[in-house]
Amino acid sequence: MSAPVHDTTIHWITWGVFAVFFALVTVLGFVAARWKRADLDQLHEWGLGGRRFGTLISWFLIGGDLYTAYTVVAVPALVFAAGAYGFFAMPYTIIAYPFMFAVLPRLWNVCRRHGWLTTADFIEGRYGSHWLALAVALTSVLATMPYIALQLVGMQVVFQAMGFGGLHQGAEIALVVAFVVLALYTYTSGLRAPAMIAFVKDIMIYVFVIAAVIVIPARLGGYGAVFAAADAAFTAKGGATGLVLQPGQQVAFATLALGSAFALFLYPHSATGLLAASSANVIRRNAFLLPAYSAALCLIALMGYMAIAAHIPASGTAVVPALILASFPEWFAGFCFAAIALGALVPAAIMSIGAANLVTRNIWRPYVNGAMTPRQESTVAKVTSLVVKFGALVFVVFLPMEYAINLQLLGGIWILQIFPAVVFGLFTRWFRSEALLVGWAIGMVLGTTLCALQGVKPVYPLPGVGTVYIGLIALIANVAIAALGTWLFSLGGTTRAGDVTTTTDYADAADAQ
Amino acid sequence: MRRLLLLIPFFALLCVPLYNVREPMLWGFPFFYWYQLMWLPLSALITYFVYRGGQKS
Numbered sequence: 001m002s003a004p005v006h007d008t009t010i011h012w013i014t015w016g017v018f019a020v021f022f023a024l025v026t027v028l029g030f031v032a033a034r035w036k037r038a039d040l041d042q043l044h045e046w047g048l049g050g051r052r053f054g055t056l057i058s059w060f061l062i063g064g065d066l067y068t069a070y071t072v073v074a075v076p077a078l079v080f081a082a083g084a085y086g087f088f089a090m091p092y093t094i095i096a097y098p099f100m101f102a103v104l105p106r107l108w109n110v111c112r113r114h115g116w117l118t119t120a121d122f123i124e125g126r127y128g129s130h131w132l133a134l135a136v137a138l139t140s141v142l143a144t145m146p147y148i149a150l151q152l153v154g155m156q157v158v159f160q161a162m163g164f165g166g167l168h169q170g171a172e173i174a175l176v177v178a179f180v181v182l183a184l185y186t187y188t189s190g191l192r193a194p195a196m197i198a199f200v201k202d203i204m205i206y207v208f209v210i211a212a213v214i215v216i217p218a219r220l221g222g223y224g225a226v227f228a229a230a231d232a233a234f235t236a237k238g239g240a241t242g243l244v245l246q247p248g249q250q251v252a253f254a255t256l257a258l259g260s261a262f263a264l265f266l267y268p269h270s271a272t273g274l275l276a277a278s279s280a281n282v283i284r285r286n287a288f289l290l291p292a293y294s295a296a297l298c299l300i301a302l303m304g305y306m307a308i309a310a311h312i313p314a315s316g317t318a319v320v321p322a323l324i325l326a327s328f329p330e331w332f333a334g335f336c337f338a339a340i341a342l343g344a345l346v347p348a349a350i351m352s353i354g355a356a357n358l359v360t361r362n363i364w365r366p367y368v369n370g371a372m373t374p375r376q377e378s379t380v381a382k383v384t385s386l387v388v389k390f391g392a393l394v395f396v397v398f399l400p401m402e403y404a405i406n407l408q409l410l411g412g413i414w415i416l417q418i419f420p421a422v423v424f425g426l427f428t429r430w431f432r433s434e435a436l437l438v439g440w441a442i443g444m445v446l447g448t449t450l451c452a453l454q455g456v457k458p459v460y461p462l463p464g465v466g467t468v469y470i471g472l473i474a475l476i477a478n479v480a481i482a483a484l485g486t487w488l489f490s491l492g493g494t495t496r497a498g499d500v501t502t503t504t505d506y507a508d509a510a511d512a513q
Numbered sequence: 514m515r516r517l518l519l520l521i522p523f524f525a526l527l528c529v530p531l532y533n534v535r536e537p538m539l540w541g542f543p544f545f546y547w548y549q550l551m552w553l554p555l556s557a558l559i560t561y562f563v564y565r566g567g568q569k570s
Contacts, residue, residue: 095526098519245529295553
């Protein structure tokens with residue numbers, strides 16, 4: 001990634017439109033506390049919105065949660081630089097949904113039945129193991145922190161494009177203000193705030209995308225011309241990347257797509273959004289409705305090629321904002337920037353709530369204070385959400401952007417290592433918690449080591465196989481160890497800890513609709 | 514087992530050599546791109562079909 005462009009002229013009209021939308025959403029964030037009114041001193045009300053979100057609200061909430069500001073900025077940036085390879089986001093966000101359909105309704109059912117708020121709650125109940133639950137909780141929080149930081153990066157890019165980079169610390173001050181506002185309404189309204197804001201934000205993103213995919217190619221001579229310009233640019237650079245994948249890139253492309261799809265719903269912000277649904281069928285319906293967002297993402301990715309065709313003099317994360325400024329009148333650029341910045345606030349809020357639920361339920365309760373009242377539980381979560389966001393803010397303001405990007409990459413590899421415990425656990429109790437814990441530890445160490453050996457790159461060249469996504473390599477080792485360990489422990493004849501769930505807990509209740 | 518149909522999108526999109534070509538083009542889009550775009554609604558339709566099957570039984 002190159003240094004962001006520090007535009008020295010402040011775009012006042014752009015900034016004005018941006019400020020209006022930002023203010024509107026801030027009001028919504030606080031008003032949300034009164035929406036579907038309930039006692040916000042209960043953690044399931046603050047942290048899961050009382051599990052009351054129907055199909056439409058869940059569609060906006062989960063869509064706004066998964067397709068983040070950083071995605072909008074980073075995916076086209078990768079396509080701009082790496083061509084077809086950057087498009088792995090497309091198969092990834094298509095196959096994630098059949099997977100979601102098959103797996104996540106079971107998680108919702110069992111969590112609803114037992115009043116669980118996090119995946120680690122499920123692990124604790126399923127395997128009767130504090131340690132495995134702690135491993136899952138720590139991995140989830142660790143993987144989420146850099147993800148929150150990246151949302152801030154997405155916002156910072158927008159502030160810089162509006163000319164704040166030219167002021168002394170201007171972009172940083174704007175960022176701090178935006179984040180303090182976010183922290184306050186998340187604290188008071190919990191998950192209701194991002195759910196309500198997601199409506200406005202997602203509609204804005206769709207307007208932005210539809211305008212961009214009609215207006216920009218029309219000015220550049222149509223899609224054929226856009227692809228041709230990108231093709232010529234990649235050929236001129238020597239053809240290491242292009243409009244289609246090089247033979248050596250195909251395995252990396254497929255494994256990145258599969259690994260990312262598996263990882264997506266293990267992240268605490270996805271789990272939080274899904275568990276807030278009002279029924280398992282809400283999740284199933286969203287499995288065929290949410291791909292509408294993937295269509296938007298695909299069109300956003302194509303902006304990487306549009307930027308090449310339009311000869312945008314920027315690179316890295318500055319590409320999309322520069323393309324917006326070059327293609328639209330100032331007022332509409334402000335609208336687009338507001339959409340992207342709000343696209344950071346919704347996921348950042350849900351991520352901090354997901355992390356707060358985990359810390360409260362799976363770290364604070366078992367290891368610090370086992371006798372919390374519901375009110376104390378909710379207070380711990382609220383304070384944790386503040387601490388998590390503040391940590392991310394300090395990270396982004398004081399450390400180089402590469403740190404957050406690299407840690408986010410590692411976070412994806414780490415979160416995949418809870419796959420066997422969570423996903424296999426939803427279908428079978430065959431695996432033993434001790435074996436899963438050893439598999440997890442080996443997966444974490446192997447994944448981190450391979451990634452470090454490659455100079456913090458997501459793929460590793462396996463002899464005889466090709467270049468494979470490291471998260472998937474570590475996951476295969478993890479599963480193999482967990483299976484072998486389970487078999488060995490069974491030979492030893494040690495008894496398994498209790499499982500509080502029954503088979504029917506995973507199926508829909510008779511009165512479900 | 515209708516649910517096995519959910520594996521089709523995985524096969525269609527993870528077998529990259531199936532679609533890693535430029536021709537035939539469609540509305541200016543190389544095959545690589547429109548093939549993947551086409552699988553978006555197809556995958557959603559398959560999921561919908563499986564959902565409907567589950568609701569009846």
